[in-house]
Amino acid sequence: MKKILTLAFSVSFCINIFAQQVPNDAIGYYQDALIFAQPTSPMGSARVQALAGANVAIGADVYATASNPAGLGLLKRGQFNMGLAFSNLQSQANYIDTDTNNGYSYLKFNNIGFAIPISEGNAGEYKGGSVAVSVMRTNNYQRELSYEGLNLRSTLADRFTLLADGIDANILENEAATGEILDLASLAYANYVINPYTDDSTAYYTEFRDINDNLVAPIRQRETMKVKGGETTFHISYGGNYADKLFFGFGMGIATLRYKLSSTYQENLSKQAADGELQEFSLQNNRTTTGGGVNFNFGLIYRPINAVRIGASIATPTFYALQEKDENTMTATSVGFSPVSNATIPSEFNFTYSSPLRINTGLAIFIKKYGFITAEAEWVDYAGMSLSAEDATLDADKKAIGALYTSAFNFRGGAEIRINSFRLRAGTAYYQSAFKDNFDGAKREIWAYSGGLGLFLNKSFSLDFSMTYTPSATTYTPYTLPNSDYYYSVSSKNRQITGMLSASLFF
Numbered sequence: 001m002k003k004i005l006t007l008a009f010s011v012s013f014c015i016n017i018f019a020q021q022v023p024n025d026a027i028g029y030y031q032d033a034l035i036f037a038q039p040t041s042p043m044g045s046a047r048v049q050a051l052a053g054a055n056v057a058i059g060a061d062v063y064a065t066a067s068n069p070a071g072l073g074l075l076k077r078g079q080f081n082m083g084l085a086f087s088n089l090q091s092q093a094n095y096i097d098t099d100t101n102n103g104y105s106y107l108k109f110n111n112i113g114f115a116i117p118i119s120e121g122n123a124g125e126y127k128g129g130s131v132a133v134s135v136m137r138t139n140n141y142q143r144e145l146s147y148e149g150l151n152l153r154s155t156l157a158d159r160f161t162l163l164a165d166g167i168d169a170n171i172l173e174n175e176a177a178t179g180e181i182l183d184l185a186s187l188a189y190a191n192y193v194i195n196p197y198t199d200d201s202t203a204y205y206t207e208f209r210d211i212n213d214n215l216v217a218p219i220r221q222r223e224t225m226k227v228k229g230g231e232t233t234f235h236i237s238y239g240g241n242y243a244d245k246l247f248f249g250f251g252m253g254i255a256t257l258r259y260k261l262s263s264t265y266q267e268n269l270s271k272q273a274a275d276g277e278l279q280e281f282s283l284q285n286n287r288t289t290t291g292g293g294v295n296f297n298f299g300l301i302y303r304p305i306n307a308v309r310i311g312a313s314i315a316t317p318t319f320y321a322l323q324e325k326d327e328n329t330m331t332a333t334s335v336g337f338s339p340v341s342n343a344t345i346p347s348e349f350n351f352t353y354s355s356p357l358r359i360n361t362g363l364a365i366f367i368k369k370y371g372f373i374t375a376e377a378e379w380v381d382y383a384g385m386s387l388s389a390e391d392a393t394l395d396a397d398k399k400a401i402g403a404l405y406t407s408a409f410n411f412r413g414g415a416e417i418r419i420n421s422f423r424l425r426a427g428t429a430y431y432q433s434a435f436k437d438n439f440d441g442a443k444r445e446i447w448a449y450s451g452g453l454g455l456f457l458n459k460s461f462s463l464d465f466s467m468t469y470t471p472s473a474t475t476y477t478p479y480t481l482p483n484s485d486y487y488y489s490v491s492s493k494n495r496q497i498t499g500m501l502s503a504s505l506f507f
Contacts (some may be wrong), residue, residue: 002219003055003478004214004473006012008328008398011311015243016126018486021100021401021402022400023100023396023400023403023407024396024397025396026396026397026399026400027354027393027394027396028399029039029351029387029390029394030233030387030397030398030400030401030404030422031150032289033152033353033385033387033397033401034260034382034385034405034434035141036139036231036238036257036320036353037257037355037356037381037382037385037434038431038434038444039138039139039140039431040140040470040496040500041139041140041446041448041468041496042064042068042293042412042427042429042448042450043066043093043134043136043138043139043469044061044063044082044111044266044464044499045062045063045081045092045110045111045422045464045465045502045504046083046452046464046465046500046501046502047063047138047425047452047454047464047502048063048067048467049450049468049500050414050425050426050427050450050451050452050464050465050466051250051374051412051414051415051416051427051450052087052315052412052413052414052428052429052430052448052449052450052452052468053067053412053427053448054066054362054375054376054378054412054414054425054427054429054439055068055071055460056068056069056071056299056311056312056313056360056361056362056376056378057109057301057309057310057311057358057363057364057372057376058290058309058311058364058374059071059072059073059075059239059247059295060074060075060077061079061081061312061371062080062081062113062114062115062132062134062504063081063110063113063136064132064135064237064239064249065112065113065133065134065136065235065236065237065251065253066136066138066233066235066253066297066435067130067135067313067327067360068244068249068275068297068299068301068311068312068313068360069132069237069238069248069249069250069251069297069298069299069313070239070247070248070249070299070300070301070311070370071239071249071299071301071311071425072115072129072130072131072132072237072238072239072249073127073129073239073240073241073247073248073249073301074118074239074241075115075117075129075239077115077117077507078114078115078117078503078506078507079114079115079129079504079505079506080110080113080114080500080505080507081111081112081113081114081134081504081505082112082113082136082502082503083110083112083501083503083504084107084108084109084110084330084500084502085110085137085192085498085499085500085501086105086106086139086263086498086499086500087105087106087108087142087496087497087498087499088103088104088105088146088496088497088498089102089104089105089142089143089245089479089494089495089496090106090375090414090495090496091101091103091144091145091492091493091494091495092492092493093099093145093146093147093490093491093492093507094147094476094490094491094492095147095148095149095219095221095488095490096149096150096151096154096488097146097149098147098149098150098201099148100147101150102144102145102146102323103144103267104142104226106139106142108140108230109137110137110500111134111135111136111137111502111504112134112135113133113134113135113235114131114132114133114134114486115130115131115132116130116131116132117129117130118130118131120238124244124428125242125325126240126242126243127240127241127242127243127244127284128240128241128323129238129239129240129241129249130159130238130239131151131236131237131238132235132237132238132239132251132367133234133235133236133237133434134233134234134237135233135234135235135263136232136233136282137230137232137233138230138332139202139230139231140230140232140258141228141229141230142227142228142229142230143225143226143227143489144224144225144226144227145221145223145225145476145490145492146221146222147222147490148220148221148222148223148226148242149220149221149222149487150218150219150220150221150270151218151219151220151221152215152218152496153209153215153485153486153487154215154219154481154486154487155168155206155209155219155221155267156221156265156267156283156478156479157162157188157193157194157206157208157213157278157281157478158205158206158209158481158486159183159480159481160184160188160193160194160206161204161205162477162481162482163183163185163188164185164186164188164189164194164204165202165203165204166202167185167202168201168202169189169196169201169202169204170194171497172185172186172189173189175189175190176189176342177188179204179342179345179346182344182345182347183344183346184283185329186344187283187328187342187344189342189344190206190209190334190340190342191281191330191340191342191386192278192332193206193278193281193330193332193341193349194206195207199282204260206212206278207273207277207278207334207359208267208269208278210358211250213430214315215445216269216270216273216277217270217271217272219267219268219269219270220266220268220269220270221265221266221267221497222265222266223264223265223266223478224260224263224264225263225393226261226263226282227259227260227261227325228258228260229257229258229259229260230257230258231255231256231257232255232256233253233254233255233256233295234253234256235251235252235253236251236252237249237250237252237297237471238250238251240282242327244303244304244369245303245304246301246302247300247301247302247303248300248301249298249299249300250296250298250299251265251296251297252294252295252296253294253295253296253318254292254293254294255292255293255294255295255320256290256291256292257289257290257291257292257293257320257322258288258289258290259284259288259289259290260286260287260288260289261287262284262285262286262378263283263284263285263289264282264283264284265282265283265284265285265478266281266282266283267280267282268280268440271371272335273334273335274335275336276335276336276337277334277335278332278333278334279333279334279335280332280333281311281330281331281332281333282330282331282332282366283329283330284329284330284356285326285328286326286327286328287324287325287326287327287404288325288326289322290322290323291320291321291322291323292320292321293319293320293353293354293355293487294319295315295317295318295322295355296312296315296318296487297312297313297315297316299311299312299313299314299325300312300313303462305502306366306368307365307366307368307381308363308365308366309363309364309366310361310362310366311360311362311363311364311376312359312360312361312362312459314357314358314359314360314362315357315358315359315360315362315467316356317355317356317384317385317469318354318355319337319352319354319355319387320352320353320354320355321350321352322350322351322352322353322480323348323349323350324348324349324351325346325347325348326343326344326347326349327343327347328343328348329341329342329344330343333465335339337484343457343480344454347466349367349389349393350389350390350393351387351388351389352386352387352388352389352392353385354384354386354465356380356381356382356384356385357380357381357384357440358376358378358379358380358381359379360376360378360379361377361378362374362375362376362377362412363375363376366496369418369419370417370504371415371417371418371423372415372416372418373412373413373414373415374411374413374414374415375411376411376412376413377409377410377411378409378410378412378423379407379408380407380408380409380410380428380434381407381410381436382401382405382406382407382408383401383405383407385401385405386398386401387401403436404405404435405434405435405436406434406436406477408431408432408433408434409432410430410431410432411428411429411430412427412428412429412430413427413428413429414427414428414450415424415427416454421455421456421457422453422454422455422456423452423453423454423455423456423464424452424453425450425451425452425453425454425466426450426451426452427449427450427451428447428449428450429447429448429449429450430443430445430447430448431445431447431448435446437497442472443460443473444473446470446472447467447470448469448470449468449469449470450466450467450468450469451466451467452464452465452466452467453465459506460505460506461503461504461505461506462504462505462506463501463502463503464501464502464503465499465500465501465502466498466499466500466502467497467498467499468493468496468497468499468500469495469496469497470496470497470498471493471495471496472494472495472496473491473492473493473494473496474491475489475490475491475492476490476492476494477489477490478490478491
């Protein structure tokens with residue numbers, strides 16, 4: 001239970017969800033499941049990103065190992081590809097009518113891979129195929145959010161009093177004395193953020209409230225959250241060619257996942273507190289989730305005539321084994337006393353997670369040597385995500401997945417114009433919300449807009465560049481209370497610009 005109380009606060013960039021939709025004993029991993037499953041912008045090589053990620057019917061690119069391995073059967077020559085990506089994220093967060101601007105940039109190695117054709121031999125209509133190996137960034141988690149506001153109604157300490165309610169103060173006193181602090185209720189007690197009533201040692205109050213249960217003064221609240229990490233997948237795939245009409249492929253992916261959250265939450269009484277009473281406190285959370293998993297994908301591309309390609313692929317869920325490490329540190333200052341600081345004992349938690357099943361279909365039409373247009377639709381079974389642990393710890397979170405999420409469709413489309421050695425590309429993508437209902441009116445679908453250039457030199461080398469613009473909106477709730485009129489959510493308008501440069505060698 002103490003593990004649950006700690007994690008209930010530390011969930012990152014959570015969605016503001018009506019409490020009745022989620023079992024009371026859910027910890028919050030159902031929200032992490034969606035973060036791990038839902039890319040926030042198109043993935044792939046620079047060529048594919050310029051097409052907004054559309055590649056299921058195009059093929060002839062090392063990224064086919066991830067999108068549709070049948071595309072490897074279209075390769076006529078060997079290919080080596082590598083890419084570097086730069087992203088800039090800007091956001092404006094609004095909390096209690098106060099705006100805060102945020103900015104964050106990062107440079108990441110995006111992909112490297114090669115494909116080697118296999119001779120057709122004397123196999124009749126079977127024309128051989130290609131084996132490919134790639135390492136690709138398949139999801140990015142990087143985010144940064146800062147907000148602040150003056151709260152006239154509540155304090156995070158109110159949440160701590162609820163967490164401690166029913167626990168005898170002698171237990172919390174012993175934990176504070178021995179340093180065996182496991183949860184936020186115990187941590188708040190050890191730092192004098194909450195105290196027991198003299199006539200009831202199982203009920204608690206905070207000195208931010210007076211004897212009439214009103215705030216002593218408005219509370220200045222602020223928080224900074226940073227998320228780093230992502231998912232990188234090693235693919236090994238094969239794509240074959242039958243009669244230059246039917247192309248088929250299959251592959252295996254070995255994924256590694258790393259998610260690191262660092263947050264610092266602060267509260268300060270907006271006036272000088274009375275002697276001996278609480279003036280301010282801060283809570284720092286560090287949480288890291290790491291692990292790996294495996295998945296498989298299968299695909300077909302049918303070319304009824306040279307100008308038309310019809311593609312389809314299935315990607316199984318990725319089955320992960322994950323480990324989470326979590327620690328909270330609190331510092332509090334009372335008037336006339338030195339600051340007090342304590343930390344929870346670092347916790348470790350092992351669990352398994354399976355991502356959604358994905359089915360993708362697409363069509364590409366080639367206009368002789370002048371280029372092509374392509375469009376595809378992807379079905380993602382978010383309701384099929386699963387969580388489990390050795391005991392029943394995550395059963396409620398598994399139920400929350402079924403209660404909140406549904407299947408969703410993503411649409412991607414793009415076009416390429418060829419002018420001698422140059423390629424001009426553009427595309428757009430739409431990611432449907434994973435939620436069954438629109439609880440609070442927030443727009444959770446995502447649009448992405450992309451474009452790019454390609455240059456072929458001597459038919460043996462190409463250089464591709466892409467730019468992707470992704471606006472989005474998110475909602476984050478720092479803490480909840482029984483009365484929804486007493487707490488607030490942070491609404492954030494975000495925009496992400498990603499530039500990518502890829503180089504390819506053909507042999």
